[in-house]
Amino acid sequence: MTKRCLLFAFVCLLSSCTTFSTKNDPNKSKVEPPKLLKPVVRKIWIPSELRNGGGEWVEGHFMYRIEKETTWSR
Secondary structure, eight states, X not given: OHHHHHHHHHHHHHHHHOOOOOXXXXXXXXXXXXXXXXXXXXXXXXXXXXXXXXXXXXXXXXXXXXXXXXXXXO
């Protein structure tokens, strides 16, 4: 009889310590953080030129102008 009582107490103790896995709330998993939008950049060609009366030569190159910075989406 005491073995049964001890076994019953042991089973009750083990069952009280177990946890059941719960599903996440579906509303929480659907919410996504806002994303960063790409900036608007314009590429401009600057032609080669002579400066300071022909003493300096500047090679033609591209200049990049940021017209709209990165923003967060809604």
